[in-house]
Amino acid sequence: MTETEQVAQTTSLILESSAIMLVFALIFVTLFRKMKLGATLGYIVAGAIIGPHMLGLIEDPENTLGITEIGIAMLLFIVGLELRPSRLWRLRKDIFGLGLAQVVLCGLALSMFIHFALGVTPAASIAIGMPLALSSTAQVLPMLRSDGMQNTPRGERAFSILLLQDLAIVPMITIIAAMSRVAPDPAVPTGWTLALYTVAAVAGLVVAGRVILNPLFRLVGRLGERELFIVAGLTTVVGAAALMHALHLSVPLGAFVAGVMLAESPYRHEIESDVEPFRSILLGLFFLAVGMTLDLATIAARPLFVVGIAASVIVIKCGLIAVLARLFGNRWHAAIRLGLMLSQAGEFGFVLFAQAAASGLILPEAASLFGAIVTLSMASTPFLMRLTDWLDRREGASADGLDGPEKSPESQAIVVGYGRFGQTVAQMMMAKGIAVTLIDKKPEMIERADEFGTKVYYGDGLRLELLRTAGAETAKVIAFCNDNQDGDLTNEALAAVLEAFPQAAVMVRTFDRVHLMELDQLDLAFAQREMFESAITMGRAALDAIKINPVEVDRVEREYRSRDCERLERQSRSGDLHAGEEIVFAPDRPLPDDQAAPAKA
Numbered sequence: 001m002t003e004t005e006q007v008a009q010t011t012s013l014i015l016e017s018s019a020i021m022l023v024f025a026l027i028f029v030t031l032f033r034k035m036k037l038g039a040t041l042g043y044i045v046a047g048a049i050i051g052p053h054m055l056g057l058i059e060d061p062e063n064t065l066g067i068t069e070i071g072i073a074m075l076l077f078i079v080g081l082e083l084r085p086s087r088l089w090r091l092r093k094d095i096f097g098l099g100l101a102q103v104v105l106c107g108l109a110l111s112m113f114i115h116f117a118l119g120v121t122p123a124a125s126i127a128i129g130m131p132l133a134l135s136s137t138a139q140v141l142p143m144l145r146s147d148g149m150q151n152t153p154r155g156e157r158a159f160s161i162l163l164l165q166d167l168a169i170v171p172m173i174t175i176i177a178a179m180s181r182v183a184p185d186p187a188v189p190t191g192w193t194l195a196l197y198t199v200a201a202v203a204g205l206v207v208a209g210r211v212i213l214n215p216l217f218r219l220v221g222r223l224g225e226r227e228l229f230i231v232a233g234l235t236t237v238v239g240a241a242a243l244m245h246a247l248h249l250s251v252p253l254g255a256f257v258a259g260v261m262l263a264e265s266p267y268r269h270e271i272e273s274d275v276e277p278f279r280s281i282l283l284g285l286f287f288l289a290v291g292m293t294l295d296l297a298t299i300a301a302r303p304l305f306v307v308g309i310a311a312s313v314i315v316i317k318c319g320l321i322a323v324l325a326r327l328f329g330n331r332w333h334a335a336i337r338l339g340l341m342l343s344q345a346g347e348f349g350f351v352l353f354a355q356a357a358a359s360g361l362i363l364p365e366a367a368s369l370f371g372a373i374v375t376l377s378m379a380s381t382p383f384l385m386r387l388t389d390w391l392d393r394r395e396g397a398s399a400d401g402l403d404g405p406e407k408s409p410e411s412q413a414i415v416v417g418y419g420r421f422g423q424t425v426a427q428m429m430m431a432k433g434i435a436v437t438l439i440d441k442k443p444e445m446i447e448r449a450d451e452f453g454t455k456v457y458y459g460d461g462l463r464l465e466l467l468r469t470a471g472a473e474t475a476k477v478i479a480f481c482n483d484n485q486d487g488d489l490t491n492e493a494l495a496a497v498l499e500a501f502p503q504a505a506v507m508v509r510t511f512d513r514v515h516l517m518e519l520d521q522l523d524l525a526f527a528q529r530e531m532f533e534s535a536i537t538m539g540r541a542a543l544d545a546i547k548i549n550p551v552e553v554d555r556v557e558r559e560y561r562s563r564d565c566e567r568l569e570r571q572s573r574s575g576d577l578h579a580g581e582e583i584v585f586a587p588d589r590p591l592p593d594d595q596a597a598p599a600k601a
Contacts, residue, residue: 020057021288024050029284040139041382043284044375047291058292071282072138072347073241073255074275076166079141079159080259081268088260091160098157098328099164102342106133106320113316117309120362123179127356128370130172131349132313135342136378137162137252138283143341143385153443154334157325158341166253169348173355181360197247202257205240209261217265221577230274236262237275269514273491290347294375295368306369310376314384318343340384345374405457405470411435414475414504416461417482418449421509421530425479437470440482462493464500472497478504483530484511491518498523513568513577520572536560559591 024046032042050057088095111129115122140162144155213236220228237255244254262268299306322339326332353367353374362370411434415426418440426436438456440446449456459466461480472478478501480489489508498506505525510516512529519527536557543553567580585591 017058020050021046021285025284025288039284040142040287041379043287044291044294044379047288048294048296049291050288051292051294053294053296070238070241070251071279071284071286072252074237074279075138075141075283076252076256077237077240077259078272078275078279080256080261081263081272085260085263091156094157094160094328095164098324099161101324102161102321103133103165103168105324106317109316109320110313113312117312124356124362124366127176127179127359127361128353128366130175131352131356132345132370132374133317134165134168134346134348135162135317136344136346136381137166138286138347139344139378139381140341142283143381153330154338154341157328157330157338161321161342163256165346165348166256169253169352172352176352176355176359176361179359179361198253201244201247201254205243205254205257206261209258213258213261214265217262217271221270229270233271233275234278236271269511269518273518286347290350290375290378293350293371295372298365298369299372299376302369306372306376309370310373310380313345313373313377314343314380337388340388341381343384344377344381346378347374349374403455403457404459405437405439405466408437408455408457408470409435410471410474411437412475413437413477413479414439414461414467414470414472416440416478416480417509418445418454418456419481419483421483422479422481425481429477437475439466439470460488462488462497464496467497467501472501472504475501475504477507477525479507479509481509483509484515489515489519491522494519494522494524513571516568517572517575520568556591560585 025043028046028049029039029042032045033039049055052059107126107130109129110132111122111125114120114128114132115125118125120128140158144158216232217229220232236258240254240258241251244251262271265271318336318339320339321342322332322335325335325338330338350371353362353370356362357364357367413426413429413434413436415422415429415436416439418426418438422438422440426438429436438449438454439459439461440449440456441458441460443458446456446458457470459470461467461470461482467478478497480494482489489510494506494508507526508519508524509530510519510527516527516529539560540553540557543556544550548556563580563583563585567583570579571577573579582589
């Protein structure tokens with residue numbers, strides 16, 4: 001076969017494999033979404049069907065699994081974009097307290113369980129138990145984001161544990177290498193060298209974020225080319241992932257640090273929207289590959305063993321995480337929900353089991369068997385999440401013991417976010433005797449409002465189920481008055497609200513001009529930048545202080561509003577922040593004063 005024929009055959013194989021994966025993913029994800037079982041389980045089942053152990057339509061899932069792990073890196077990058085360093089510092093207790101305790105105690109408990117239940121050596125027990133202590137970042141974080149829970153107390157604690165688990169991969173690799181029965185590969189760093197590489201890589205990414213990434217995106221923003229934003233965003237994720245992979249470190253951790261470094265960038269919303277489609281498809285393909293690696297013959301040969309160990313892992317992790325969460329201040333019902341959410345084993349188990357097999361600690365057949373156990377535990381998560389939703393509805397209480405909106409009386413309007421903005425909106429409606437349900441996810445804000453005799457209900461107002469319990473299906477107005485500093489008022493989240501409650505006038509307080517442009521295609525009843533009107537009021541006051549005639553002040557305001565509206569329309573149509581620059585007032589482009597009234601005496 002000639003080289004040209006080989007290239008043609010490879011291209012044909014790639015196209016056929018891609019078409020097969022996408023078609024089966026489309027069918028099963030749609031089906032599982034209809035059954036309300038979640039997209040993740042749909043991807044896993046589709047992968048199992050087309051994989052080598054069933055229909056055999058895809059022969060080499062390991063290669064697909066390796067490539068699509070970049071989807072996990074993109075997920076962590078987007079999470080990093082939503083976490084300002086100040087907020088990350090605020091979570092340090094949960095990350096290094098609750099997270100560290102979870103990894104250590106679950107790792108020890110599962111290692112002991114494997115040792116006594118299966119009678120394997122201590123070294124093999126540790127090599128199996130430690131990976132099982134890790135949960136699935138790729139599964140839990142998308143669920144938190146889709147449910148609008150990533151910024152709730154429960155979501156933040158789940159994220160803190162998952163982040164510490166990513167950090168724990170390095171010492172786990174070191175421990176497995178130290179127990180190895182095979183001579184170490186001199187090309188692979190181990191022990192303190194690996195730890196030093198981690199510190200150096202993270203420090204390097206922090207410096208790169210300050211010195212290179214932020215200036216780079218400012219330059220791209222000035223150029224106004226959307227394609228450059230996409231290229232720059234992908235370059236950031238892939239570059240950070242490549243650096244960490246070359247050093248044999250956690251690829252998602254590198255992408256997460258890069259995201260945190262851009263969290264304060266004014267372009268973070270645009271970066272997120274550009275990377276999100278790639279993240280979605282690659283993460284979906286990752287779960288397809290996980291399904292393809294599921295050795296159905298192994299499960300069929302020892303079904304009770306696989307199901308029993310998977311169930312034991314879920315019970316042990318759920319119990320320990322719930323107890324730890326309770327010790328860290330959670331109420332019992334919230335602690336149990338957190339335990340259920342993180343009870344599955346995670347995708348990094350595949351990597352660590354493979355290393356344990358290469359180190360001679362476990363047989364390759366055992367690595368495959370426990371890989372099937374990891375996959376089965378991940379497949380159970382959508383069902384466990386339905387259980388937590390049922391518990392939420394049944395108990396009618398928030399994660400912090402505060403009243404949820406299901407206890408609110410019937411009202412005509414729902415105000416989400418009861419800060420200084422939401423208070424004004426709500427009080428203006430109350431002035432006309434309109435019943436308003438107030439929702440906020442900050443316990444301190446709820447307690448402060450209670451001091452003034454105002455009842456605010458706890459919850460994330462972007463969760464459709466929570467809005468339904470608040471009476472959104474009959475509400476005439478749903479006003480989102482939260483500041484969006486954490487980026488939760490996304491196009492996708494608000495589109496879901498509009499679709500679910502078409503009878504309501506949905507109103508949004510947007511963060512800035514870029515955020516307003518992102519929402520331009522939605523059929524919102526009202527959307528306005530949070531500082532726009534107050535800035536115009538101050539501008540009028542400044543002109544008045546300079547003794548400009550009031551008639552001319554009115555004309556300046558009208559002209560500014562008109563030009564700003566026209567510029568916003570041009571920017572939204574083109575996606576270019578520089579569109580309409582020529583109509584912006586500037587020192588060399590004042591408002592023509594041929595009709596100006598005389599200044600005040």
